[in-house]
Amino acid sequence: MSDVEFRRATIADGDIVYALICELKQAEFDRQAFNVGFAANLEDHNLCYQLALLNGDVVGMIGLHMQFHLHHVNWIAEIQELVVMPQARGHGVGSKLLAWAEEQARIAGAELTELSTSTGRLDAHRFYQREGYKQTHFRFTKPVESNSEPENHP
Secondary structure, three states: OOOOEEEEOOHHHHHHHHHHHHHHHOOOOOHHHHHHHHHHHHOOOOEEEEEEEEOOEEEEEEEEEEEEEOOOOEEEEEEEEEEEOHHHOOOOHHHHHHHHHHHHHHHHOOOEEEEOOOOOOHHHHHHHHHOOOOOOOOOOOOOOOOOOOOOOOO
């Protein structure tokens, strides 16, 4: 395998980013809602989607969100999505994407990088632990009761 190359995702990457997110969640999503959200997220200067390419083909992506946390009194880099297509797994793509995100966090002066992964993704847990991540928190979630019409958010 050749070296992994990186580039920032653009609106033109909507199809491949959609496919990557569907791979990550093992589900298909409302494509129109995805397109609207993806376009809005690309406008957020604190959020970046970095694509990983092998031989010119996109094989992975990381979503990195920088946010100033008042309870840290510092910037935190949250990895919101990390996905590598099955054919590219085991070749260091995920590790290189994490290293890229960690370097961006360092450059931005962030205190730490953090991420969440579902409790059943044991392979992902082992991967993150190998990469030096520690389980230091519990994340609790609760579904929000839905209105008939979603609001548009800035």
